[in-house]
Amino acid sequence: MENSFRLRRSLLYVPGNMPSMLQNIPIFASDAVMIDLEDAVPYSEKDAARTLVHSFLSTYQDRNKEIFVRINSLKTDWWQQDLQAILPALPDGVRLPEADSPEFVEHLDTVLTEFEEELGIEIGHFKILPSIETAEGVINCIKTARSSNRLIGLAFGAEDYTASLEIERTKTGEELFAARTRVVWACKSAGIQAIDTIFSDVSDMEALRHETALIKTLGFSGKSLVNPRQIEVVHEVFAPKQEEIDYALQVIEAIQKAREMGTGVISLNGKMVDAPVVKRAVKILKTAQAHGLIDMHLDEEVIYGHK
Amino acid sequence: MVTNNLGRQLPETFFGKKVQPYQDPYSHKPVGNHATRPLRRHNPGDNKLLRGLREAIEASGLKSGMCIATHHHLRNGDALLNLVIREIDNLGLRDIRIASSSVHPVHAELIPYIQKGVISGFECGVNGLIGEMVSRGELNCPIIVRTHGGRARSLITGEVVVDVAFIAAPSCDSYGNMNGFFGPSACGSLGYAFTDAQYARQVIAVTDNLTPAPLTPVSISQSLVDYVVEVNSLGDPRKIVSTTTQITRDPVGLQIARYAAQVIDASGLLRDGFSFQTGAGGISLAVAEQVRRMMSQARIKGSFGCGGITGYFVDMLEEGLFRTLFDVQCFDLKAVESIGRNLNHQEMSADTYANPFNAGAMVNLLDCVILGATEIDVNFNVNVNTESNGYLLHNTGGHSDAAAGAKLSIITAPLLRGRLPIIRDTVTTVTTPGRTIDVIVTERGIAVNDHQQELKQELIRRKIPVRDIHELRAEACRITGEPRPVEFTDDVVALIEYRDGTIIDAVRKVKE
The missing domain is CATH 3.40.1080.10 (Glutaconate Coenzyme A-transferase)
Structure with missing residues (x-):
């Protein structure tokens, strides 16, 4: 339950080989960072980056955002060393590139369990965020979305996807529509979050705003980012409108009344309020809280009737 | 001594x-008259052009x-x-x-x-190599650093x-x-x-x-x-245009600017009649940009922008966000071009700007000023003159003047510069006393001076990350380690004069 409400509007890539960027992770306003050991790090620096990321994570005690590490693809020879180096520093999870089929996720899941046993931490601590970034990945994503309890979502990767289709990526993104929609279906049916691809032109904030509005409409919960300057735009787009907040507050009030009366369904302004409506209202209020738009405590027991 | x-x-x-x-920012007042100079007589036909x-x-x-x-x-x-x-x-x-x-x-x-x-x-204060060489003992040349208002004062009193x-x-x-x-x-x-x-x-x-x-x-x-x-x-x-006059693109600088803008918003000063001063640095301009956005959105009509004037302030004047600019110094060519054209872009003397010993300087009417720092100490004292290597590299400018005058003085500075922590137990040199500083904004949190309790509570209420200044100092040092202190000899090479003519600190020769 916790996972589906965790805000993941902005997942910022930070190159694992740049101390000056890593040092600033605590101050970025993104909901999560994805420290990159894959594409951003040239072959000759893989070792050094692993050590650097491990040292950084060990000193970053007061974690104020989710930390994922993008390891190298399971198709390479490097991913095991990546895990060996960084898992002892306890990131929240792993971003898995090239998750073309459920088998990749299942394999990683098994390895993560072994690490958790060895480190003596709770099984399931390390989450997985697989990248759906090839035609094959898109075709298989419905099964991939159900391949592990560790999944917090699926992340669509348009750069590699368009390359695999041998097409150009456009700023308006018509060529991505079908794939994005399928990724959202896969996620929603599995109860996990859909995370959209990066937008690489860091100077074009208007196009980023437009794309973010589009993917929000499609059902994505957030977006991967390549530059901290993009965070603000994405958060602005995801900020709930005042009328949405007002309605959500009415829903919560109504359902709390319902719980007191011992029922899970109640009518509000002539419309039925049940679990899916409450779920959407809670999501809006959590987002509003993150934006500082409201200041309230959401008592989950009252809202859901259980923890 | x-x-x-x-x-x-x-x-x-x-x-x-x-x-x-130096005793305190507000009480020192000398007795006496304005300085005088000899009378002149120029008759018709006398030539001045040499x-x-x-x-x-x-x-x-x-x-x-x-x-x-x-x-x-x-x-x-x-x-x-x-x-x-x-x-x-x-x-x-x-x-x-x-x-x-x-x-x-x-x-x-x-x-x-x-x-x-x-x-x-x-x-007067110096920027650059002369100060460095004096600090190293390579030049024998006494320096008395003055604020902009203090320099005007020193001529007017005859000091x-x-x-x-x-x-x-x-x-x-x-x-x-x-x-x-x-x-x-x-x-x-x-x-x-x-x-x-x-x-x-x-x-x-x-x-x-x-x-x-x-x-x-x-x-x-x-x-x-x-x-x-x-x-x-x-x-x-x-x-x-010798300093940066572009909005910073650095994420750390932008984070500092966002926090600073939130502090201004929370202060209650951002209302019709708001008056404001910033420098020309990238972070200051990023704050100005945020303030401009907040003023436009809330349709706030400010009264004046003050101090060194940049093109950003000219835009705000022309958009109707300020009624007037009081300009002691143009920081870029857009400001130069404006002052000859805009009637409400008003030229102002350093005396009117910041002299503490006249019948009221413009800084006294400032609501808010954004200032920088090379170092800050846990008592909110600010250094802008020397760097952490002990060298005298910067003049004070209007720093202490605006800090003393404004209702809300905000220092914006990164907590870390390179490998140096910027908040220290004591600063190498005190330029501006902590009593005149209200808020320190860093990328890792905001420290509020004790005399601003109400603002502090409001910032906490708004969930803006308020931190104890000692805690910020400790966090910086956790990352950088404790820097080895710079060692000085006993030779005083420069004095830092406060705006009222008292001496707030001395700069000594660095032991090398």
């Missing part, structure tokens, strides 16, 4: 004067042991001070004190003249007597009327030169744009000017 109220050790005398230790600088220096009666001044409106593009010193040397004069409004890296050309004894000291002021005049007529608005070396406001024109014993206007008399508009009037000299060039006005 004497100790001032901040516990800083000072010499009893320096550069031939008794040192008066053939060159040499003739003007001779006519002014400048002698060895005297004091001269220039203004720094051309900033790092200024050619005049170097030109004047060369002529002074050619005339065989020695032991000249310089009381300019500031000295910039371009004036490193003066170093051989310091070594030669032409220049014996600076009655500093300028024997000859050389005023670079981008437009000037043959009878001495001048402005900075037009001409090949246009620099906009001549704010720092006003006091010189009024109080120097002799005033020489130097121009590269001589126009027929009378020139209008008049910034500094013919009635104050003794001689006029034409030169080929006053310098390179493109180098007026």
Whole structure:
């Protein structure tokens, strides 16, 4: 339950080989960072980056955002060393590139369990965020979305996807529509979050705003980012409108009344309020809280009737 | 040795004067009158226009042991001070004190003249190599660093007597009327030169744009000017823009700016009539941009923008966000272009801007100022003069003046610079006392001074990350490690004068 409400509007890539960027992770306003050991790090620096990321994570005690590490693809020879180096520093999870089929996720899941046993931490601590970034990945994503309890979502990767289709990526993104929609279906049916691809032109904030509005409409919960300057735009787009907040507050009030009366369904302004409506209202209020738009405590027991 | 109220050790005398230790920002008030200078008489037909600088220096009666001044409106593009010193040397004069409004890296050309004894000291702060060499003991040349308001005060009280002021005049007529608005070396406001024109014993206007008399508009009037000299060039006005005048793109700087804007928003000062000052640095401009957005959105009509003026403030004036700009110094060419065109872009003297000993300076009316720092200590004292290596590298500018005047003084600074923690137990040099600082904004949190409890509670209520300043210091040092302290000798090479003329700190020679 916790996972589906965790805000993941902005997942910022930070190159694992740049101390000056890593040092600033605590101050970025993104909901999560994805420290990159894959594409951003040239072959000759893989070792050094692993050590650097491990040292950084060990000193970053007061974690104020989710930390994922993008390891190298399971198709390479490097991913095991990546895990060996960084898992002892306890990131929240792993971003898995090239998750073309459920088998990749299942394999990683098994390895993560072994690490958790060895480190003596709770099984399931390390989450997985697989990248759906090839035609094959898109075709298989419905099964991939159900391949592990560790999944917090699926992340669509348009750069590699368009390359695999041998097409150009456009700023308006018509060529991505079908794939994005399928990724959202896969996620929603599995109860996990859909995370959209990066937008690489860091100077074009208007196009980023437009794309973010589009993917929000499609059902994505957030977006991967390549530059901290993009965070603000994405958060602005995801900020709930005042009328949405007002309605959500009415829903919560109504359902709390319902719980007191011992029922899970109640009518509000002539419309039925049940679990899916409450779920959407809670999501809006959590987002509003993150934006500082409201200041309230959401008592989950009252809202859901259980923890 | 004497100790001032901040516990800083000072010499009893320096550069031939008794040192008066700093006590507090607001109570010191001297008794006395404005300084005077000799009367003049100019009859019809008397000529002011001389053939060159040499003739003007001779006519002014400048002698060895005297004091001269220039203004720094051309900033790092200024050619005049170097030109004047060369002529002074050619005339065989020695032991000249310089009381300019500031000295910039371009004036490193003066170093051989310091070594030669032409220049014996600076009655003003310096930027760049001269200060560094003095700090290392490589130049023997006392420096008294003054704030912009403090410099105006020192001329007006007569603590500093300028024997000859050389005023670079981008437009000037043959009878001495001048402005900075037009001409090949246009620099906009001549704010720092006003006091010189009024109080120097002799005033020489130097121009590269001589126009027929009378020139209008008049910034500094013919009635104050003794001689006029034409030169080929006053310098390179493109180098007026010597600091960053673009909004920062650095995520750390932008984070600091966002927090600073949130502090302003929470302060309750951002309402109709809001008055505001920022510098020209990338973070300051990013704050200005945020303030501009908040003012537009809430349809707030501010009263005035103040201090050094940038193109961003000009845009805010032209968008109707401020009624007026009070401009002591133009920071970029867009501001220069505006001051000659916009009636509400008002030129202001350093005296009006920031002198504590007049009937009320403009800084007293400021709601909010954004200022920088090279270091900050846990008592909110701020250093802008020396770097963490102990070298005297920067002039104070209007820092202490605006901090003392404004209702809300915000220091914006990264918590880490390179590998240095910026919040320290004690600063290398105190420029501006912590009592006049309200809030420190870093990328990792905001420290609020104890006298601002109400603001602190409001920031906490708004979930803006308020941190104890000791906690910020500890966090910085956790990342960088404790830096080894810089070691100094006992030799005092410069004094940092507070705006009221008392001495807030001394700069000592670095042990190397």
